[in-house]
Amino acid sequence: MSLADLSAFAITRKWPAQFPDRIQLYSVPTPNGVKASIMLEETGLPYEPHLVRFENNDQTAPEFLSLNPNNKIPAILDPTGPDGKPLALFESGAILIYLAEKSGKLLPRDAAGRYHTIQWLMFQMGGIGPMFGQLGFFHKFAGKDYEDKRPRDRYVAESRRLLGVLERHLATRAWMMGETYTIADIAIFPWVNNLVGFYGAGDLVGYSDFPHVQRVVQAFIARPAVAAGLKIPKRD
Numbered sequence: 001m002s003l004a005d006l007s008a009f010a011i012t013r014k015w016p017a018q019f020p021d022r023i024q025l026y027s028v029p030t031p032n033g034v035k036a037s038i039m040l041e042e043t044g045l046p047y048e049p050h051l052v053r054f055e056n057n058d059q060t061a062p063e064f065l066s067l068n069p070n071n072k073i074p075a076i077l078d079p080t081g082p083d084g085k086p087l088a089l090f091e092s093g094a095i096l097i098y099l100a101e102k103s104g105k106l107l108p109r110d111a112a113g114r115y116h117t118i119q120w121l122m123f124q125m126g127g128i129g130p131m132f133g134q135l136g137f138f139h140k141f142a143g144k145d146y147e148d149k150r151p152r153d154r155y156v157a158e159s160r161r162l163l164g165v166l167e168r169h170l171a172t173r174a175w176m177m178g179e180t181y182t183i184a185d186i187a188i189f190p191w192v193n194n195l196v197g198f199y200g201a202g203d204l205v206g207y208s209d210f211p212h213v214q215r216v217v218q219a220f221i222a223r224p225a226v227a228a229g230l231k232i233p234k235r236d
């Protein structure tokens with residue numbers, strides 16, 4: 001069998017594929033980035049990680065934009081996508097659904113279970129990600145020096161509200177979908193972990209009021225694939 005030819009994809013000029021038959025991952029271990037690496041680790045699909053260096057603005061390089069015009073990680077290039085043709089994909093939620101369907105793992109097969117998993121995935125993409133991300137900006141990054149605390153407080157209140165939604169849901173469940181661990185968990189829990197870890201916003205949002213969320217985050221980070229994925233691609 002001959003090796004896949006990815007030369008039509010400009011991104012492979014900046015990040016050459018050493019293993020062109022494997023899924024190419026372009027990412028950074030941020031809360032959005034690790035969703036893809038954790039999923040690849042969980043499914044066991046063969047892949048090759050490439051670090052996108054924000055400090056060099058790699059995400060706005062023409063080679064990166066050729067795959068994701070929205071200049072954000074994560075992005076993948078699967079040499080053997082649908083119909084055996086290469087598939088380039090960005091947006092972590094789309095990547096999770098794609099890899100679940102490709103591997104036949106972590107997305108329930110029954111129609112209702114599938115839609116409910118996608119529902120919680122969308123809840124993360126449209127709610128938790130953007131809101132926690134803004135809270136990070138106003139609490140940890142440049143926005144922390146702003147005198148007017150109303151923008152920060154707005155994102156604190158909204159993040160706390162979202163944690164409350166998770167808390168009530170998880171009070172009677174092991175994972176977002178009950179007994180079954182799914183891509184909804186892979187989307188949500190890196191963000192909660194990051195909020196109280198790297199962002200240091202636990203006290204601000206009253207994290208101690210959410211014991212069920214805490215329990216599930218602990219179970220999540222204890223999974224070997226999660227522990228590995230949280231560090232991929234390796235920063236240099």
Ligand SMILES: N[C@@H](CCC(=O)N[C@@H](CS)C(=O)NCC(=O)O)C(=O)O
Nearest residue numbers: 030032059071072073074091092093
């Ligand atoms: N909705 C996107 C968001 C991705 C995103 O915000 N990525 C951030 C890192 S967590 C990024 O690439 N930032 C670089 C930039 O904005 O220049 C997804 O889920 O894939």
